[in-house]
Amino acid sequence: MSSQRIQPPALLFIEGDLTIRRVQEMKDVLLARLAQSQALEVDLAGVTEVDTAGAQLLLMARRAAQASQKELRLVAHSPAVVSLFELLRIR
């Protein structure tokens, strides 16, 4: 039996707004969760409002994951996230 197990990705739900008002707090949460796991799935279904600062935070998290060779996936984009990502052509 191998000492390493394949773990299912950790899950993080972001609820409510993801804007300048909360990015500081969300940054700490995101980085802390990313540090704990090899793969992180960020569920955006509960995001009611998002601005450029919020989008920037998600971009930062993605780069942070890349830099430490981890996997970060943004899933279940809420309509607010979809419309901003479409405008800014973020995939």
Added chain:
Amino acid sequence: MNLDEGLQAFVTEAGELLAEMEAGLLNLGDPAAREEAVNAIFRAAHTIKGTAGLFGLDYIVLFTHAVESVLDEVRDAALPLDEELVSLLLECADQLNAMVRDVERGGRGDLGERCRPQLDALHAYLAPSSMMEPNHPALDANDYAGESGCWLVSLEFGRDVFRQGMDPASFIAYLGRLGRIVALATVDGGLPPPEQMDPQSCYLGFEIVLETSANAEEISKVFEFLHDECTVRLLPPGSSNDEFQRLADMLPLHANAIADLLQASALGTVVPPPSVAPQVEHTGGAALARPHESRTIRVDAERLGQLITLVGELIIASARTQMIGSRFKDTELQDSTSALAGLVEQVRDSALQLRMVKIGATFGRFQRVVHDVAREIGKDIRLVLSGEEVELDKTLVERIGDPLTHLVRNAIDHGIEAPEVRRQCGKPVQGTVSLNAFHDSGSIVIEVGDDGGGLQRERIIASAIERGLLEPDHKASDSEVFALIFEPGFSTASEVTSLSGRGVGMDVVKRNIEALRGSITIDSEAGRGTTVRVRLPLTLAIMDCMLVTVGSSRFAIPLGTIEECVEYAPEGRRGFVDLRGDVLPTVALRDLFRLQGAAPRRESVLVVRHAGQRAGLVVDSLQGQCQAVIKPLSPVFSGISCLSGSTVLGSGDVALILDIPALLKQLQARQPGNLAA
């Protein structure tokens, strides 16, 4: 955003920017600061134009646009910034001020034909040079209006754009309404490593291909509201690969995005740099390069006043608590009340600090006064400022402006001699007017000096005798003579100029300053110049005082005026004490205010000083320091000249605050007569 609030913010901001612009224009003489000054003036004009555009104040936009265009030429060194142009720009600043005032009164800032002369003059500057440069760079691409084409819009945002409550995405969405966003790339290459990233700062940039029939001005206008927080670079339809390449080279972080976009929209091709520059270094550099900005919050003055009133009440309540606490012999309670009192004192200091502003801004305004007035009357005068860092209460700053203006104008007009006279006297032709500020024993001293001919003592005496203000055979001291010019209607000017000499003024200046609990004195030396010294209290609201009793009455004496306390040992006659060999005139408060009761066996003398004058106040006992929250006296007491207000003590008793300057003056008036009165 509420439109009224927005307009109010515009009025305030424009006022500040115009002041900056004026300061910049007057600062052009300094070659080292010249470039920065021109940039500052340009920025001010540009920002006003942008904000005015946002509110649809078209007249202001039109006018500032002309100013800005001329300044742009100056910035590109296509136009020399000579005296004539500076004067024109100063006039323009005045007209802009008038427009802003109009907006403040609810108008549209439309001055109609009144600005025609300035506009014509500005256009006269523009006409020849724009002919010289027919191939203006691509930015001036009004020609493209009407026909639709693909623009490359390159956006860099400032770090603080989020914090200022602005969301770049909404501006981009708005940009989309000008046409169609064909392609867009979000540039995140500027993001620092996660641990260094401040999520409230903006590190993003955008490259956008926009298909629109709008012209460059219309496109930039979308971002005008962002002021300095956004750098917009535009390349019009039909730009060459070279131009795209230049943009890509200028913005290395954006280069890949530009290359991708151009390829995707088939506008052109650029070669992206071989590897992206190390990001950490880059962002570090960018952060350093940001100009230093002072971070300020605008607060309603009324709220600040309310806070200070509350702090005043807090001080009284805290003093009362401490007093009651001291009745119980409980050390713990006493520790806690004294800790509380210490904190309250700190709260008071910081609350008062909130109202303090540097006097530099007020001084700066006089550059303009001196410039204009000296030109008008044909004198060459320079203004020397010092002590600009000295802080004083905002209310005082606002109310000292007019009296100071009067004093400065006086110095220019009466003080400094005509150039020929100066040459004959062997003085430099350029006269010097100086403004200086410093702290002195709890008050602020502002000096207005000139290196002119000094006050004409003989003429003042002659004029005073003529008016019956002075007995012909009275040998008056210098300070007595100079004080005469503060008498109502007194003037010695032999001719009336447009500025002064009508005999109104100095008495008004004096009254204004005394209304601020200040005082004014003059020093003058024939042939060397005159210095007017204005002394003002630091603040109008709260004072540290020494509490004394006389019989059952309590008096508070401003701590700043007290030099020392000594035991009272009356000499042969009352009215003097021997202070280490010096004769010190004294006044007994018991006699002064005709208080009941006999003096106790041991009395104390408080040695007070103001404006170089000393006296002793004889009191029954000293009660220690207190913070006096100054309450104005009711008009019933207006007949008593030696009181400046009252204060409520912790015990609930009322103490009267002594007006030391007035008291010393009264004492001096009695000298050298019988002081034992």
